[in-house]
Amino acid sequence: MSTFEQFEQHESNIRSYCRSFPVVFNQARGAELISREGKVWIDFLAGAGTLNYGHNHPVLKQALIDYIQNDGITHGLDMYTDAKEKFLETLHRVILKPRGLGEHVAQFCGPTGTNAVEAALKLARKVTGRSNVISFTNGFHGCSLGALAATGNQHHRGAAGVAMAEISRMPYANYYGDNVNTIAMIDKLLSDPSSGVDIPAAVIVEVVQGEGGLNTASAEWMRKLEKLCRKHDMLLIVDDIQAGCGRTGSFFSFEGMGIKPDIITLSKSLSGYGLPFAMVLLRRELDQWEPGEHNGTFRGNNHAFITAAAAIEHFWTSDEFAKSVQAKGKLIKERMQKIVRKHGPDSLFVKGRGMMVGINCPNGELAGAICKEAFANGLVIETSGNHSQVVKCLCPLIISEEQIDKAMTILDAAFAKVMAQDVNSAAS
Amino acid sequence: MSTFEQFEQHESNIRSYCRSFPVVFNQARGAELISREGKVWIDFLAGAGTLNYGHNHPVLKQALIDYIQNDGITHGLDMYTDAKEKFLETLHRVILKPRGLGEHVAQFCGPTGTNAVEAALKLARKVTGRSNVISFTNGFHGCSLGALAATGNQHHRGAAGVAMAEISRMPYANYYGDNVNTIAMIDKLLSDPSSGVDIPAAVIVEVVQGEGGLNTASAEWMRKLEKLCRKHDMLLIVDDIQAGCGRTGSFFSFEGMGIKPDIITLSKSLSGYGLPFAMVLLRRELDQWEPGEHNGTFRGNNHAFITAAAAIEHFWTSDEFAKSVQAKGKLIKERMQKIVRKHGPDSLFVKGRGMMVGINCPNGELAGAICKEAFANGLVIETSGNHSQVVKCLCPLIISEEQIDKAMTILDAAFAKVMAQDVNSAAS
């Protein structure tokens, strides 16, 4: 009898991560995942960016247990609850107001990133009366049909089974190289009444493309994009689902860039505890929703309100946490650059921002082999990118320097082993 | 300062249920919701069918707290976990196998009903190579774009902002009256090569239409529908998101009807505790998914695996619970029929099945006024239906007979008061 019999017999073939990490996990703490047999892995995947504060953070855990213990509302549709009120107040006080977003209101859509994107696109279309939306090469925004239209990945798009209209695909920052101004290209298309690109309701953009391979937009590019939005009267939607909640060294990925998005989508690490939760932040003037127009059973997950409020209170009332993220990001980047210099200065390079960095390999097979080797030695790590060629570090932001050191040592060895094999196999 | 200041200032206008029930709740137990001020309401809404086992059921609560306490995996993407294995095993043993669905496998999609529908439609289109899908008048399947195409409600559809193609809308059972065979109508269209209705990949249907106003399909109609699917080589998708998990007196709403759906969507009460959770059950032969083809961060909510497995174990290993639901459903229906006879034998009538029943009023204003009056007297209850004309009972299945009695007394009084006003206002 296989260890994985229940899964293999009763779960659909669509399961995926379990194929890269063939072990049954049963506990997790901070930056560590623990298997049923008690083996420990350092977690450099962190729920694909969902566990910025680590697994089962004790402060959040206590708040959640207390809430459950006390029979707090678990499910209340979108009724008013203590938990929601506390979250709204905390969010506004600690996050939004200090960042100049005090006039943005929160929409609690279904508790997934794709649902937040669906809601954001609907609202943009409603408010502007236009249908077309610009999204970018290598962008990832979700797999439900409205969001999937904006997603670039062919593997996911191919499963749609129907046409996905009203998206104009544009080249992301540096898509055509560092010297090509992709904003100017878009501007030309939008300024040309016979370009064939209908004036969009909105632009949806990730400041760092997580699934797309850690491509980054500069502050300058983002400012130009915002200016373009103003010029053509389009809304600027920042999809901060993976890059937000501290991942890049600030709560939002666009902080310090001098822009103010009209709409922001958040999910993944928003609950702080890995609980399903998502939110759309929108400028008050755009709040033209009618009650219940975009609906769903699980909008407003109260357990998540509790842990999210606790996380914001715990991590974001001072700038200490942000600074530690920046420092650790720097440390990881340095370690990665060392790996690059050592194992492939000509074929490898480091990509990304903050604690959302990775090493670009010549191809996906190599990157996959490296992750496999790392897993065998105690490190859970995955690839991203259009050819799955980027070994991506998404470790919890609360990881210790010791754990980083240990993980980077495993990674170094994995690169050493796999790159050597690759050279040998190329030579043979 | 308003009691609701935080909500009114920082939450989007899209919030809806809180407008019907303007109070801040902070605790809930079984069939009761408790406000911050300690006032208690009987809950006849139950998270729109999400809390079949009541609020914070002690058995589930203990299992969840134990799991959290022990640092069980909260978020693990779709990796193998103890919690998932236990759920899969329990589901198969207690639910699927005894019901002849032992060959169905589970797909853990994003933790919302709409995501389960998106996944089901994608799979049907992939497997059949066709695009069109039949959905029914008054059907509700979710608000993300793929599911929204199948949803009938114009309030939600109007927010799409783009065309939603590849759905053929067909009349539900008895839509044109009890004597019109709507299956024969559909058969005529599908058998006619110039009807303009392209042969569909699938039919998606609710056995009881929850949002649509408690319209029910008979066993005979469902059997005819299944036969129609076989004749035209279409897949039969039963959306059991609201009517499933015991609501109609059996785990699935279609049990005992002599049919075997190709695909079943479940969500709402599946976790048993109000946690976001959804699942697609599909015949093993249809499992042509490639790994990760339909994706999402929160597919496989481990907290939900824990409570769902506990709920299945607790409630479904014997037929006692099902029988009690049937008995309570009968009781509620009788009480409702009494209300009808008393307050409007000509204008009111009872609709629905099991513990998914309601009273149809002449119009939505009246039904809304009745719910408002009931709320003022300690009962949370809502309307449904195409004109919001059905006062709908979706109370927890674990409700006591005393609570039912109390609720029905409140409802009786509300009908008395509002119907009297209505007569007066009509007379004046």
Next chain:
Amino acid sequence: MSTFEQFEQHESNIRSYCRSFPVVFNQARGAELISREGKVWIDFLAGAGTLNYGHNHPVLKQALIDYIQNDGITHGLDMYTDAKEKFLETLHRVILKPRGLGEHVAQFCGPTGTNAVEAALKLARKVTGRSNVISFTNGFHGCSLGALAATGNQHHRGAAGVAMAEISRMPYANYYGDNVNTIAMIDKLLSDPSSGVDIPAAVIVEVVQGEGGLNTASAEWMRKLEKLCRKHDMLLIVDDIQAGCGRTGSFFSFEGMGIKPDIITLSKSLSGYGLPFAMVLLRRELDQWEPGEHNGTFRGNNHAFITAAAAIEHFWTSDEFAKSVQAKGKLIKERMQKIVRKHGPDSLFVKGRGMMVGINCPNGELAGAICKEAFANGLVIETSGNHSQVVKCLCPLIISEEQIDKAMTILDAAFAKVMAQDVNSAAS
């Protein structure tokens, strides 16, 4: 060398009618087609309804030759020409004004029926601001993508290669039998805010469905449909491309029914001479087109203006022609009923209106065999209908009684021969 070598080698496989009538024609007069070898056929196809006034009618022919001889404008885009002015004046004076359509204006779109439908649908969507359009089972409106969406035929639809959205398919008059009120069905759907049928911009309908198999709508049904349009604020588009220009015994197929369509499409016999020509007639208040918004090189075919004006002047200034059509229609119907009584009173029946009538056979194979036999004996005739089961008479309206007699004798013999074979083959 095959007689058809040039065609078989250099023309696409898509050619179709030539397969039913494998002969090279080179002349035609009135109701007769003449092959290169001088063999004569009576033409009961008449360009699928394009040659209501027969082939090369001498009056029209002379007008056209004079115009060409005199170097009249052949192609002038949509510039003002003498020929267009004369057509507009004649159309208004002889056709529109006397029929209470004096306020309708003419749009000269591309010279094909499908283009007229494209224009009509665009205008309806523009004027109402809505996208959805109702079209009917078995309706045929053309094969360009906008019109094809409204067309029912799967053979044509299957070639689209992309989704065709924003059409709601409804049952035509008597689609579900004589006792089912399909207008009431549509009304129920449109009055139900969660039916899933979005309120349409327009309804597009044929009063007699030519390609669909000579299905007819009664005056009562058309009046109800018009009323439904007014109730739900939809435009009524009558597609009179095949049934118009006298085919049913009056210029428009809806005359005498007490309705006034908002938009009328005409083509086929409009030029009177078989020249490409099409027109959209629209109520002046709906004329919200901006100059050139719907475009095309051949809108306004001046040769067609000349023959169309001559045809209108020649045939429609008195009611003599219309009466002769009615009389001939009656005669053909009687002859057909005789055939039915003789060869298959239980399996055959007569369908249609005016000179747009046919005999419904049990299946398409039989109907095809009858047409083939008739062709072998000097009659060009084709099938129509969802199963190609209707032997359809679309002879020129100017046909003589002698020619009708001759054709019906051929048809009678064809039925005799084929029905006998069919009985034999069924018996063996």
Next chain:
Amino acid sequence: MSTFEQFEQHESNIRSYCRSFPVVFNQARGAELISREGKVWIDFLAGAGTLNYGHNHPVLKQALIDYIQNDGITHGLDMYTDAKEKFLETLHRVILKPRGLGEHVAQFCGPTGTNAVEAALKLARKVTGRSNVISFTNGFHGCSLGALAATGNQHHRGAAGVAMAEISRMPYANYYGDNVNTIAMIDKLLSDPSSGVDIPAAVIVEVVQGEGGLNTASAEWMRKLEKLCRKHDMLLIVDDIQAGCGRTGSFFSFEGMGIKPDIITLSKSLSGYGLPFAMVLLRRELDQWEPGEHNGTFRGNNHAFITAAAAIEHFWTSDEFAKSVQAKGKLIKERMQKIVRKHGPDSLFVKGRGMMVGINCPNGELAGAICKEAFANGLVIETSGNHSQVVKCLCPLIISEEQIDKAMTILDAAFAKVMAQDVNSAAS
């Protein structure tokens, strides 16, 4: 009473060219248009490229009159006729075979350019099983819905009223300047599995963009495009509706470029006489059409077969005509360059190829004013381009040098007058 009363009262507001040229024409010969009052204009519009052989060319005229006189088939659906056979034979012998296109077969679709594009796109999608199609900025392919999706012009697109999906818009040759390789850009998108651009069935391209403003693709760019099509297994569709039939100095606009399109669309000047006519040429291997799959009443206009065959025979059996077109194109270009040097060397420039050339003005107002002034002095000429900024010469190819001289003198004077006013108004 206005001269234009009949038009103003009875024709839709959509009429457009008549607004630029407010006169009623009634005769035309060669390169001249003659008004009802006998005033003569040189025609530099030529039916927007439909009258390459001039108005009412005597050879074609005689052939047409003879055919009509002799009761040749006018309308025969797609039945075999003498006229069609002759056309097919002539086309193959004189045009296709000598140009290496002897294996291409002809599809006679509806007699308009937009219908040819609809057919071409359907076929490409059918053959490849893919839906997406690449079309280019500033491309114009027609106004029926399938073709309109590929058209860039917002004025036309805005009238669609529904979404037009499955087109990826790409930058045409030199769209981003002479130094930007737009083919490389497209290749990058198609080679990137998460670019979001689904692999297309085909590319549709004009070698010279007529409506788009006389933008030209070089032979090198076209060769790269063909190579790109082969690399990604896409079909190459050349839309030669405006640039074909000799306009650029060879029968097809792509001759001598070293490419062989899979599919070619022709219309406009194909009949040679201004008659509605269109054709799709397709590689025999792609001829996977089923009989009648793409349908239409006027496919195969026999009058047009006659004039088209006569035109091919008359103009294309030697290379004399092509050489004269090249010479005249050179002459016109030189005269235009003289105008540019004289009136605005900094603000004006010449665009285009062969006898499809024009002067680019700083803006559409200026270009419009110049055309208006030219019209007042005896020259019919129009603008094109995304801002209507190009004064475009599309005179008949058979125009005499004297007429060119006369026209260019009028144009010179118009530039002189309008440019002077413009300078004055800018100065004031």
